Amino acid sequence: MKGNEAIARAMIASGTDGYFGYPITPQSEVMETLMAEKPWETTGMVVLQAESELASINMVYGGAATGKKVATSSSSPGISLMCEGLTYIAGAEIPCVVMNAMRGGPGLGTIQPAQSDYFQSTKGGGHGDYQLYVMAPASVQEMYDFVFDAWDIAFKYRNPVLILTDGAIGQCMEKCYTRDYIPRWTEEERRQHAPWGCWGKPATRDHNIITSLELESSRQEVFNQKLQKKYAQMKEEDVRYEMLNCEDADYVFVAYGTSSRICMKSMELARAKGLKVGLLRPITLFPFPTKQVAELAKKVKGMLCVEMSAGQMIEDVKLAANCQIPIEHYGRFGGIIPTPEEVLEALEEKIIK
Amino acid sequence: MANDIVKPENLVYTKTKVLTDNVMHYCPGCGHGTAHRIIAEVIDEMGIQDKTIGVSPVGCSVMAYNYFDVDFEEAAHGRAPAVATAIKRLNPDSYVFTYQGDGDLAAIGTAETVHAANRGENIVMVFINNGIYGMTGGQMAPTTLVGMKSATTPYGRNVALNGYPLRITEMLATLPGTYYVTRQSVHTPANVRKAKAAIRKAFENQRDKKGLSFVEIVSSCNSGWKMTPVQANKWMEENMFPNYPLGDIKVDGKIAEGITADRLVVSAPLTVVNK
Numbered sequence: 001m002k003g004n005e006a007i008a009r010a011m012i013a014s015g016t017d018g019y020f021g022y023p024i025t026p027q028s029e030v031m032e033t034l035m036a037e038k039p040w041e042t043t044g045m046v047v048l049q050a051e052s053e054l055a056s057i058n059m060v061y062g063g064a065a066t067g068k069k070v071a072t073s074s075s076s077p078g079i080s081l082m083c084e085g086l087t088y089i090a091g092a093e094i095p096c097v098v099m100n101a102m103r104g105g106p107g108l109g110t111i112q113p114a115q116s117d118y119f120q121s122t123k124g125g126g127h128g129d130y131q132l133y134v135m136a137p138a139s140v141q142e143m144y145d146f147v148f149d150a151w152d153i154a155f156k157y158r159n160p161v162l163i164l165t166d167g168a169i170g171q172c173m174e175k176c177y178t179r180d181y182i183p184r185w186t187e188e189e190r191r192q193h194a195p196w197g198c199w200g201k202p203a204t205r206d207h208n209i210i211t212s213l214e215l216e217s218s219r220q221e222v223f224n225q226k227l228q229k230k231y232a233q234m235k236e237e238d239v240r241y242e243m244l245n246c247e248d249a250d251y252v253f254v255a256y257g258t259s260s261r262i263c264m265k266s267m268e269l270a271r272a273k274g275l276k277v278g279l280l281r282p283i284t285l286f287p288f289p290t291k292q293v294a295e296l297a298k299k300v301k302g303m304l305c306v307e308m309s310a311g312q313m314i315e316d317v318k319l320a321a322n323c324q325i326p327i328e329h330y331g332r333f334g335g336i337i338p339t340p341e342e343v344l345e346a347l348e349e350k351i352i353k
Numbered sequence: 354m355a356n357d358i359v360k361p362e363n364l365v366y367t368k369t370k371v372l373t374d375n376v377m378h379y380c381p382g383c384g385h386g387t388a389h390r391i392i393a394e395v396i397d398e399m400g401i402q403d404k405t406i407g408v409s410p411v412g413c414s415v416m417a418y419n420y421f422d423v424d425f426e427e428a429a430h431g432r433a434p435a436v437a438t439a440i441k442r443l444n445p446d447s448y449v450f451t452y453q454g455d456g457d458l459a460a461i462g463t464a465e466t467v468h469a470a471n472r473g474e475n476i477v478m479v480f481i482n483n484g485i486y487g488m489t490g491g492q493m494a495p496t497t498l499v500g501m502k503s504a505t506t507p508y509g510r511n512v513a514l515n516g517y518p519l520r521i522t523e524m525l526a527t528l529p530g531t532y533y534v535t536r537q538s539v540h541t542p543a544n545v546r547k548a549k550a551a552i553r554k555a556f557e558n559q560r561d562k563k564g565l566s567f568v569e570i571v572s573s574c575n576s577g578w579k580m581t582p583v584q585a586n587k588w589m590e591e592n593m594f595p596n597y598p599l600g601d602i603k604v605d606g607k608i609a610e611g612i613t614a615d616r617l618v619v620s621a622p623l624t625v626v627n628k
Contacts, residue, residue, distance in 0.1 A: 017443055018439060018442065018443050020439060046439075046442045046443055048438070048439075048442060050435065050468075051464055051465070051468035052464060054432065054435070054464070054465070055432070055435040055438075055464070055465055055468065056435075058428065058429060058432035058435035058436050058439075058465070059435050059436070059438055059439035060439065061426075061428070061429075061432075061436055061439075062408070062426060062428070062435065062436030062437060062438065062439035062440045063439030063440060063442070063443045065426045065436075065440075066406070066440055066443055066444055068443050068444075070439065070443070084429055085429065085432070088429050092427075197424075198406045198424035198425065198426050198440070199406075199424065199444065199447075200403045200404045200405065200406065200423075200424055200444075200447055201402065201403055201405075201422070201423055201424045202403050203403070207373075207418075207421070207422050207423055207424050207425060208424045208425075209418045209419075209424075209425050209426075209427070210425070210426045210427065211418060211425075211426070211427035212427070213415060213416070213427055
């Protein structure tokens with residue numbers, strides 16, 4: 001199935017309560033699949049087409065603040081509009097899942113795939129010191145599986161999870177193993193998982209308030225410290241990555257999502273030429289596999305960061321490697337996907353020399 | 354001796370239990386406190402405290418959640434109708450109401466307001482219209498009257514420069530998704546009673562799954578208008594009410610009696626005020 005379809009089917013299968021979206025290429029199939037599947041007749045999942053991305057992310061805020069599993073999806077320009085909502089959601093500590101199928105920018109840009117929203121996804125996007133938990137699938141199977149994982153993380157941390165993919169993975173068709181339906185939470189389960197939620201105040205508890213407002217600076221600082229502690233815990237407990245052929249490698253590619261798929265082929269070509277090349281694929285972009293990069297930097301002679309951007313993730317790689325080895329960027333952008341051959345050529349020219 | 358008369362049977366006035374004991378931050382003379390109270394009374398009288406979820410705006414009533422003893426979500430500026438849409442759709446047995454000011458509902462949140470109304474979301478929207486941005490210090494609102502001075506219209510609102518006051522309530526009444534649209538005030542006891550009846554009707558409509566009920570309350574902002582509370586109420590009667598006439602505009606899904614097409618579609622000439 002298509003990557004976008006996988007996301008939609010995983011939402012239904014993972015017991016998602018609601019989806020609120022707005023059409024934008026290249027991910028409109030998510031809502032189209034949901035509307036065709038009519039999950040409100042089977043699982044009871046609510047699906048609504050909003051009037052804008054501003055409205056859809058605020059619908060996510062409203063619904064998720066009642067302790068329900070609520071999701072949305074969009075693509076780069078739509079995510080820019082959603083950044084207001086995302087900072088409020090992070091500031092109000094509401095779990096939710098958002099998918100971004102990145103396309104080339106800036107501005108209206110192009111509808112072709114890109115990876116130029118790394119900064120927006122991992123360094124803020126909206127205002128304030130907040131972080132999204134960012135997962136980068138590299139296959140249709142991961143698009144499907146990560147939705148299930150995203151719910152666990154979102155509720156573990158009371159934090160929004162961003163599944164950061166691109167038009168290529170959203171649009172490509174691959175084999176995908178589906179899972180059995182996990183029933184939507186019962187009323188009792190919802191209250192158990194979200195005792196903080198706005199689901200109607202019984203006489204037995206105080207009213208629950210969901211807000212990101214705290215006018216008293218000293219309390220706002222304490223709240224920010226709490227958020228930072230949460231992000232530190234993510235770095236400690238929930239970093240995900242994949243390493244291929246790194247044991248004996250002299251050089252490694254660092255790449256995520258579609259770029260990592262290209263690099264796998266480049267790595268094969270390199271090995272065929274007798275070059276010892278490996279691949280480090282960050283699966284979570286925040287928290288970033290900083291320790292793993294730092295460890296690798298002690299062993300290898302150089303790294304090439306391959307991104308479909310002008311070079312964004314490379315900043316995190318360089319920070320992690322701390323100037324121990326040469327680290328260069330190779331990227332195509334504006335909707336162009338590099339070929340495995342040109343990536344290998346870039347490794348030879350920029351790193352191996 | 355005075356203590357002798359403090360007996361339950363002599364009680365003539367008490368705070369409704371759906372309001373908390375927190376001291377309100379609103380200015381003396383402001384309509385928010387009264388508007389809060391009548392909503393809380395309706396929730397209490399209908400016995401729906403445990404099913405009610407409120408949504409507060411950005412503006413003076415941003416912290417309405419501190420005063421209502423019900424679950425409450427605080428929305429980003431203008432987004433309350435979108436927030437409420439999802440709460441209600443995901444929790445159809447709950448009672449959901451938004452509480453917004455003119456800047457929130459009719460400027461930055463116009464799209465969310467119009468689309469929630471047009472979808473006929475089964476919620477109650479309460480709209481406090483005082484013709485000014487109170488919290489940020491008295492700037493022009495979409496409902497500021499022509500000629501009315503504000504911090505950003507220091508020489509009075511000028512149509513050529515600032516456009517017309519937006520009568521969003523009349524506009525919403527023309528949409529098929531709205532079931533009940535009314536304009537009230539809370540500046541006299543008689544008006545408070547009428548406004549409360551309107552709020553009650555709105556919540557009953559939600560109970561009966563009729564669609565969107567919209568209650569505008571024209572209110573004074575004596576601080577922002579730079580008047581005493583009494584002066585502000587008089588000025589409101591003389592200037593706000595001719596431009597924002599009180600009464601039902603749409604009842605049971607039909608345009609109310611006496612509401613002409615001119616009121617709804619062709620913008621009737623708006624009076625120019627001088628303040």
